[in-house]
Amino acid sequence: MTSGFPGLASATSALMSLTGMSSFGAGVILIGLARLLLVVALFVLFTRVSDSHRLAGIAVIIYAGSSNFLYWGVQYSYESLSLPLLVAVLAAFAEREAASPKLLRAWVVPIVLGTLAVIVTHHLTSYALVIVLLALALIYRLVRSPKPNPWPFAVFAAVLAVGWMVVAAGNTVDYLSPVFSGAVSSFWNTIFGESKARGLFQSPSADIVYKTPFVARLVTLAAVGLLLLGYFAGFREAWARRAKRPFVILFCFGGAAFFATLGLRLAPGAWETGNRAGMYLFIGLAFVVAYAVLRLMRAGPRLLLRRAALLACMGIVVIGGAIAGWPWDSQLAQPTRITAGGTEIESEPITLAHWIGAHLPERKFAAADADARMILAPGGAKAKTGDALAIKTILPETSLSNWELPSLRGNGLGFIAADRRIEATDPGRGSFFYVPGSEGDALLPLAAMHKFGKRSLGRVYDSGNIVVFNLRDRP
């Protein structure tokens, strides 16, 4: 899908070209800037809608309790860039709503520029932007707001999104429709008992099972309970502002919808849709809950105690969100570089990547997902992975079909990095040191490696779990 939505790649390319950094370094800086934009934009948006800096600050802290804030949203992925852009566009829009007539046109520039950037960066975010602007246009109409109705922006975003899909990202429908249809059918099947409900805190992968401790589960459930309590406690005060700021209606509905999406987490095929939607809906929830927090912080008896309790509750919300959004074993990264005998050594995949960087730069590899990322950076070579050329199927199977190696060669690949570690297919865990006895120590059968040897391919590198075969070196 990247080719259809090149915004992230375009921005990364600019930083790579101008700094001379690797894609990794440029990506880290770009996502860091996007995170900064997200926090500042949320603050500006909440300030404008609430007319309170204090409430805005609290709401931003509560937003950090979104399950995707701490981990998912910092990945190098197009949504990590597009969500901050969307929030900034909404903030600019809220500012425009409150601006004097002579400044109405000034705010159009960032809104249009941001909308263009969102459209070319991520499909779901662009559709979310269209939906939000359409909803705002409808709300303005229903509440008969004296402010100019935002329908021109909604139409502009809708035309751009559809136009972009038709002109540049034609496969978006094919890509997204199975996800949504799968989510809907899974949800209904779960409700009517035709399929088993998904257990909470379970890894979606059937191969690797990571257990979340009881206390961590309790903290997460407590966080959801506190948010629900906060939503009910803050709703009345927030809702009272709806006439002055129609945005409030959107936030109130968004907050309620967040709790509805929690139900999707129980359906195996819908949990991801619910999890992703939560990122957007949590903006409204954070705003409403902030009113409850502010109420408890008002002067009165036992203020110190109330403040201490609030601090603890906000801690539970933020920590609970982090636990809900990421597998327990990956909350803290495992080592990729350690000290041994007074020097530093690196994990097996990174050792391979540095060797490739030194001896086979620019070459083309087939590799499992995590290895492919290391081969790209720091390896400085090229790698295909996943569904591309059926690499996801070829690597773990125990025998080769006749078409598979010619297909890899025919597509210009010179080497294949075969990795016995099942975790090598997991980009979040596959680059760490191998730890026997851990939950992720499972290995593929030896036959998965021997199948290449049976074809008498040259072996250029062998580090135990990882063997690199030369696809051109054959009898």
Place this chain on the structure above:
Amino acid sequence: MRGHRDLKWVCLAAIVTALVAGLVPWELVRLPAALALAIFLPGYAITAAAFGSQRLDPQRLAMLILLCGISLLCIGGILLTFLPGGLRTLSWAILLVVVILAAARAAALRRGKPDGSRRAWKRPRPRVVDLVCVVLALAVATAALVFAYTPLPASKAVGSTALWMLPAKGTAERAVDIGVISAEQERQYYRLEVRAGEGGAPTTYHLALDPGDERVFEVPLESASGKTRVVASLYDSERPHRLYRRVAARVAGSPSGGG
């Protein structure tokens, strides 16, 4: 631009940072220049062009600079793809400088006559407690970065030994380079056996490697015509009869390996 000091500085900085990003080889020097050229200067110039003489709060200005700067990068790459230069340092630098200069010029026109004192943004007046919070946040962030980049011992982690073989480069005669890399937790002793051709006796090497060490052997091959099959086998001293690592290749006159 006359009289608009901020815009003059922005234009000057655009040219200087473009030259630094394009000509200076050191990443550490290029990085701040590139960030200014790619994000902050265009973001500021576009914001100034949109808002003219209107003064903005620091947080709104910060948001607009980031929004406009990042958005320009997202869209700029698509534009450059269709231009002859493509996505290169020079083309990015030219695009960004042109946008900055054009936006600064538009801002100057929108502002009209300068009044000599006004800034495009309101000067923030942080309280002591704000500054303490900022310093604390910076300290925590710095400590987190230092901690993240400091390798620590991990006794449960299993190290690895890699054996590799590639045709030797830069030698007149036919040869292969065979390397052993130790990423083990302790000093390891190995026996390396290299067999060239089908019937030849193996050449044996004994080596000891400390963690992080690498040893490379250049093994000359008999200059027979056609390809020679070379097999290198590595044995660990703890289990000397059990094959530990193995690489194999058919070596011709010129380096092999495609892709």
